[in-house]
Amino acid sequence: MGAKKTNIVVKKLRDIFLNINMLFLASTLVLYFLILYYAYRVDLLLGRSEIITGYSLLFVILFLIFFNVRKRLTVLPVIKVSHWTKLHIVQGCFCIILYFSHVKTLMPLGANEIALAILFYLSVITGLLGYFFNKTIPRRLTESNIEIIYEKIPSVISDVRDQVEKIIIKCATENNTDTLTRHYVETLNWFFVKPRFLLNHFFGGQQGRHWVDNQTQSIQHFLNDSEKQYLIEIQKLAQYKNKIDFHYSLQSCSKAWLFLHIPISVMMLILVFWHLLIVNIYAI
Amino acid sequence: MWKKECWQGPRNDGRCGGVFECKPQKNGDRYLCTRPQNAGGVCKQGPLPDGNCCLKRPACSPVPSNRVVRKYFTLISSIALISIMTLILALNFNNKTGSIVIEPGELTSIHAAYTEDIGCSSCHKVHDSNLHSWIKSVFTDTDISNQCLDCHGFHEPQMGAHNFEFNKVSTQNALTVECSDCHKEHKGSNFEISEMKPSTCNNCHEKKFNEFEAGHPEFPEKFPSSMPNSINFNHATHLEEYFVDPKWIDKPDRDKEFATIAKDDCTVCHSIDSVKSNRIKPKGFEEICSSCHLQQVRSRNLVFFRPDLFTAVSGLLLNVSEDEEDEKIDDYIEMLNSFTNEPGLELSKLIETLDINNGFSELFLGINPLLLKSTAEKWVDEEDLETELSEELKYFGWLSGYDEDYEQTFRYKAYSHNDPIIKEWLELTLNLSKKNTDGKINESAIERLRETMLDKKTGPGACAKCHLSGLTDEVALSTQLTWKYRINKDRKFTNYSHGPHINLLNPSENCIDCHELDKSSKYHEFFKEDNLKINNFNSNFLSIKKEKCDTCHKRGKIDASCTQCHRYHYEPINKKVFNKDVKKSNS
Numbered sequence: 001m002g003a004k005k006t007n008i009v010v011k012k013l014r015d016i017f018l019n020i021n022m023l024f025l026a027s028t029l030v031l032y033f034l035i036l037y038y039a040y041r042v043d044l045l046l047g048r049s050e051i052i053t054g055y056s057l058l059f060v061i062l063f064l065i066f067f068n069v070r071k072r073l074t075v076l077p078v079i080k081v082s083h084w085t086k087l088h089i090v091q092g093c094f095c096i097i098l099y100f101s102h103v104k105t106l107m108p109l110g111a112n113e114i115a116l117a118i119l120f121y122l123s124v125i126t127g128l129l130g131y132f133f134n135k136t137i138p139r140r141l142t143e144s145n146i147e148i149i150y151e152k153i154p155s156v157i158s159d160v161r162d163q164v165e166k167i168i169i170k171c172a173t174e175n176n177t178d179t180l181t182r183h184y185v186e187t188l189n190w191f192f193v194k195p196r197f198l199l200n201h202f203f204g205g206q207q208g209r210h211w212v213d214n215q216t217q218s219i220q221h222f223l224n225d226s227e228k229q230y231l232i233e234i235q236k237l238a239q240y241k242n243k244i245d246f247h248y249s250l251q252s253c254s255k256a257w258l259f260l261h262i263p264i265s266v267m268m269l270i271l272v273f274w275h276l277l278i279v280n281i282y283a284i
Numbered sequence: 285m286w287k288k289e290c291w292q293g294p295r296n297d298g299r300c301g302g303v304f305e306c307k308p309q310k311n312g313d314r315y316l317c318t319r320p321q322n323a324g325g326v327c328k329q330g331p332l333p334d335g336n337c338c339l340k341r342p343a344c345s346p347v348p349s350n351r352v353v354r355k356y357f358t359l360i361s362s363i364a365l366i367s368i369m370t371l372i373l374a375l376n377f378n379n380k381t382g383s384i385v386i387e388p389g390e391l392t393s394i395h396a397a398y399t400e401d402i403g404c405s406s407c408h409k410v411h412d413s414n415l416h417s418w419i420k421s422v423f424t425d426t427d428i429s430n431q432c433l434d435c436h437g438f439h440e441p442q443m444g445a446h447n448f449e450f451n452k453v454s455t456q457n458a459l460t461v462e463c464s465d466c467h468k469e470h471k472g473s474n475f476e477i478s479e480m481k482p483s484t485c486n487n488c489h490e491k492k493f494n495e496f497e498a499g500h501p502e503f504p505e506k507f508p509s510s511m512p513n514s515i516n517f518n519h520a521t522h523l524e525e526y527f528v529d530p531k532w533i534d535k536p537d538r539d540k541e542f543a544t545i546a547k548d549d550c551t552v553c554h555s556i557d558s559v560k561s562n563r564i565k566p567k568g569f570e571e572i573c574s575s576c577h578l579q580q581v582r583s584r585n586l587v588f589f590r591p592d593l594f595t596a597v598s599g600l601l602l603n604v605s606e607d608e609e610d611e612k613i614d615d616y617i618e619m620l621n622s623f624t625n626e627p628g629l630e631l632s633k634l635i636e637t638l639d640i641n642n643g644f645s646e647l648f649l650g651i652n653p654l655l656l657k658s659t660a661e662k663w664v665d666e667e668d669l670e671t672e673l674s675e676e677l678k679y680f681g682w683l684s685g686y687d688e689d690y691e692q693t694f695r696y697k698a699y700s701h702n703d704p705i706i707k708e709w710l711e712l713t714l715n716l717s718k719k720n721t722d723g724k725i726n727e728s729a730i731e732r733l734r735e736t737m738l739d740k741k742t743g744p745g746a747c748a749k750c751h752l753s754g755l756t757d758e759v760a761l762s763t764q765l766t767w768k769y770r771i772n773k774d775r776k777f778t779n780y781s782h783g784p785h786i787n788l789l790n791p792s793e794n795c796i797d798c799h800e801l802d803k804s805s806k807y808h809e810f811f812k813e814d815n816l817k818i819n820n821f822n823s824n825f826l827s828i829k830k831e832k833c834d835t836c837h838k839r840g841k842i843d844a845s846c847t848q849c850h851r852y853h854y855e856p857i858n859k860k861v862f863n864k865d866v867k868k869s870n871s
Contacts, residue, residue, distance in 0.1 A: 044487045046465040109389025109472055151349070158288040194286040255350050263358040267365045274369065278386055280422045282408045283464075 020083060024090050032094055036101055051284065053102035058272060060095045064088055065269055068262065092127050116275055119268035126261040137254045140204075144243050150251040153195070153244060160241050161192040164234055171230040180227055180234075183219045188234070191215075192241060201249035208242040285347055291323035294346035301346075304337035379403065379412065389470035392477050398435060398860060407431045407469075432463040439855040445488060446777065447854045459488060466852070478847065485846045496844035497834035508775070509823030514754025514766040515566075516811050520803055520824040523547055526576075539575030546572075550795040556786055564782050565769045569701040577746070581698055582680070585687060586706055586737075586744035589620070589694040591663040596729075596736035597709075601634045605728030623660035628653045638725055640716070646708045651682050659684040659694050668692050698745040706745035707767075713737045714755055740811070757816035779851040800826045 035056045039049035067088040071081060079087075099120060108117055141147075148156060164184070172181045190196075191212070200207040216235045223231060292301035305323070308315040308331035315331035329338040348356075369385050377383040380403030391399065399406035407428055410421045429443065438447035445459045466484065467477050486492040493499020504510065526532045527547035533540045546552040553572045554564045566572065588597045594609045594616060602619060604612045622630040631648055640647075662669040669685045669692065680699040687693045698706050716730045738748045738756065748755070754766040807824040810816060837844035 044483060046459075046461055046484065046487065048465070109470065110387050111384040112386070113388055154286050155288050157286055162288075259350075259354055259357060262354060263361040266358050266362050270362060270365055274385070277422065278388075281410055281418055282386075282421075282426065283428070284426055 021086060024083075024086055028090050028094050032097060035098065039101060048284075050102060053098055054276075054279075057095060057098045057102050058276065060091055060098060061269065061272060064092055064095070065265060089127075089131055092124065096124060112271065112275065112278070116268065116271040119264055119271060123261065123265045123268050126257055126264060130257040130261055133254045133257055137250045141247060141250055144246055146240075146243050146247070148244060148247050150248075150255070153248050153251075156244055157192070157194065157241065160237055160244070164188070164192055164237050167230050167233050167237075171227055175224065175226055177224075177227065179222050180219070180230060183215075184234075187215050188238070191238065195245040195248040197242075197245060198249040198252070201246040202253060208245055209239065212238040212242060290341070290344075291320065298346055298348060298352075300343045303340055303343050305339035305341070306337050308335055308337055310335065380405075382411065387470070390473050391469055392471070392475050393473040395469065395477075396473065406434075429463045435858060435860045436463075437857040437859050438853050446852060447856075448776065478852075480845070480847050480852065482846050495839055497838040500830060500834075502830050503828055505827055506821075506823060507827045508780075509825060510821070511759065511818050512753040512757060512810060512816070512821045514760070514768065514770040515750050516753050517566075517750065518807050518824060520801055520805060520807060523801060524803065537576065537579045542572075542575050550799075554795075556782070563769070563771065573750075574701065577750075578701070580746040580749065581701055581703075583688070584742060584744050584746050585683075585693070585695040585697050586709060587687075587693045587695045589659070589663075591620075591666070591668075591692050592617075595693075596733040599729045600725070600733050601631075601638070603638060603726050603729060605726045606732050607728065617664070620660045620664055623656055624664060625657075626653075627656040627660065631656075640712060640725075643715075644708055644712045646704055647712065649705055649708075655682060655684050656694060663692070696744070703745055706747060709744070710737050710747055710755065752811055753816060758818045776854050777850050777852070779847075780849055798828050798832050802826045 035052065039052040042052055043049040067084050070076070070078060070084050103117065108114060168181050168184050172178055197205070197208040197211070212235065216231055216238070220228065220231065290301060290305075294301050305327065306317055306319040309318050310316075315333075315335045317326040317330050317337075319325060319327060327339060332338050372385050373383050376385070381387075382404045390396070404411040408426070409431065410417055410426070413421075433442060441447065441449065443460050443462070445461055466480055468475075469477065471477075482494045486494070491499065491501055527543040532538060533543045542552070553566050555567050556564060569577075586597070587595045589595060590598075592613070594602075594604060594606075594613075598616065598619070599606065599609065602612065602615055604615070609616075619630070619634075628651070631651075635647065659669050680697050682694075682696055684694045685692065687695060696705055713730070713733050716725060717734050737743055738752065740748050740752060743749070751767060754760055754768075754770060759770070760766055802822075802824055805822050805824040807822055810821045834844070836842045837848070
């Protein structure tokens with residue numbers, strides 16, 4: 001019994017310490033410790049530690065940028081993309097330490113250096129924002145109980161709209177009344193045209209659902225029993241559309257951060273090379 | 285956008301994929317519908333007789349995907365950044381000041397002022413070069429330190445640690461230091477460019493510590509007065525006896541009032557109005573010493589001639605040793621005889637014979653030839669001279685006749701401190717003692733003159749009473765005579781400043797907090813010897829202990845970094861001047 005317990009503990013410890021995340025974290029910590037210690041020794045020897053930390057930072061930034069290239073080169077057997085992502089996140093966080101050991105201040109002087117620092121900070125902030133989105137958004141999407149591919153959303157919305165319109169026509173034909181038809185044209189049509197209440201969905205609000213409920217309840221008193229059955233069907237489709245809107249809002253966010261992160265990182269890389277060139281011409 | 289997409293989708297170039305549902309295929313003489321199953325399968329109507337699809341829809345404008353938008357966004361922003369930088373470089377580049385896309389930050393204000401005429405190339409030679417040199421400099425080391433030496437000068441070795449050749453470190457092993465190792469530029473106009481961390485000092489220094497109170501070695505045994513100043517002034521006897529004891533202060537030629545104040549207030553004698561570095565200079569003789577010591581200056585004559593005896597001066601002029609005086613008395617009488625004709629000319633001849641006129645032109649400044657002539661005439665006739673001078677002239681300057689000891693002498697009497705003639709004779713004496721005359725001048729004659737001039741009790745003008753150290757100690761002999769306050773050059777790398785300490789403490793009362801009088805000191809012993817050895821010197825103040833400093837200079841209180849008290853560079857100089865007017869006048 002005791003041996004079994006010990007085996008379980010050992011297995012759990014092995015799971016904790018020998019997984020790939022820990023390996024990446026530990027190797028990064030060791031690497032950074034060596035770089036910073038070497039820079040400290042160079043500083044003591046009246047050398048220029050900025051050269052050590054600067055070139056190390058350059059290699060880390062190149063490594064981080066290469067992640068985008070690796071994603072496109074699917075044919076290359078260079079570590080799994082999921083591992084690359086983990087390394088990208090770990091290195092991206094730790095390079096802040098390297099950055100401060102290189103610059104030694106929160107905001108350097110000189111227009112070029114200030115621009116470089118601002119781009120670095122923006123790149124880090126947008127990266128962390130992306131990491132936050134990637135950690136929280138999938139869980140929230142799962143809770144919605146539907147699955148939908150981002151690129152298919154316009155088509156699905158169109159399908160839903162078609163279904164609703166078919167129901168409206170059928171209702172009008174069968175009952176010879178246009179109450180529901182006019183209500184659709186004047187109010188519900190706005191909702192089915194495209195995704196609505198995006199900001200509210202992003203912050204977890206229920207404005208869309210309440211809007212649908214309000215609109216269906218307000219017309220209910222003017223419908224006969226047959227029309228009410230059609231209204232229930234329309235309401236179900238509207239709630240489904242509301243969930244699609246929720247998906248669209250969150251999935252847009254999980255992609256939109258890259259619109260900032262990638263251009264900022266590329267612009268930073270351009271300034272990094274300019275900085276490298278100027279430093280080598282003037283100072284080293 | 286929010287409509288159902290067609291099954292073909294857009295083309296690769298981003299245009300609409302087509303307006304027909306399918307592209308019918310000809311099979312024999314019939315056209316067949318080719319719409320796939322997932323798009324609804326074969327249509328009921330089938331293709332038109334001309335072979336076109338029967339289902340036609342209006343053309344659309346495909347919207348680019350996120351990835352494509354992102355790619356263009358990245359490309360445009362990067363091109364915009366490069367364009368802006370190029371534009372700034374083209375419009376803003378100046379041969380002198382460079383451009384904002386190059387400048388890594390403001391220079392310190394002092395460097396900015398010095399380099400404003402030449403600009404970046406003051407320090408970065410490559411700035412003015414052509415493209416080839418720019419490319420070359422990317423792959424070669426940049427030497428900025430040499431440009432620093434255009435304006436800054438140091439003791440040799442200029443690039444050695446502390447600009448000093450230490451005894452313990454051979455020149456070959458000495459550490460070479462670049463200026464930019466410690467001094468970082470382009471960190472803003474108010475950046476403290478000379479600040480150094482303790483860790484930097486620890487790198488070379490054997491005794492390593494980060495905090496003054498924790499690891500700094502104790503101060504040396506005789507700190508800070510390891511060597512005598514140029515003036516022999518015994519603080520202990522003055523403060524404990526001369527300023528207190530009625531035996532001294534009640535004397536008629538003493539200033540009792542001055543003594544009463546001075547015994548409790550250091551600032552009576554030491555000037556703190558212009559405190560710089562570690563020097564608290566004493567005030568001048570006229571201000572603080574003359575009230576008690578002027579009479580001593582006036583009472584001691586420099587005797588040149590006697591009627592029938594050699595003096596130290598006449599012995600030197602005739603180049604006669606003390607042992608030969610009796611034998612050479614005839615020469616002496618002959619010299620007096622020569623003074624009866626042209627005394628001025630004769631004196632000049634004697635000086636020229638000894639070859640001592642070079643650099644000492646005021647040895648007989650203001651002498652009255654008629655007085656010397658009449659004196660010589662009287663003495664040759666073996667008569668005494670009785671001068672009939674006014675009361676004032678009788679006591680100062682060139683005099684002849686009976687002196688205070690009722691002796692017939694031709695003498696010089698100083699009127700005040702810093703008398704040029706006595707000073708010149710003293711300097712001549714010390715110069716002859718130091719210099720090798722190759723037997724031209726009798727050593728014994730020089731020695732006799734030295735004894736006379738440097739006699740603390742009877743020496744002329746009473747100069748030796750106070751100035752003996754500045755004139756005869758090891759430092760004075762190895763470098764130059766020091767009449768005035770002497771800077772302690774032994775502390776090459778110490779940068780203590782009295783200024784801020786005096787502002788904090790009450791200078792008239794609290795000097796003794798650090799400078800505690802050592803009543804048992806043998807300060808006076810040092811001045812007994814003729815050739816004073818610095819190692820034998822004992823200050824009449826107790827050595828200052830480290831504890832005095834670390835009561836304030838410690839963590840959480842006042843800065844105690846190395847450069848707070850120590851300077852790195854030895855004998856730094858600025859080769860250039862900032863003032864434009866001075867620059868213009870120099871050019």
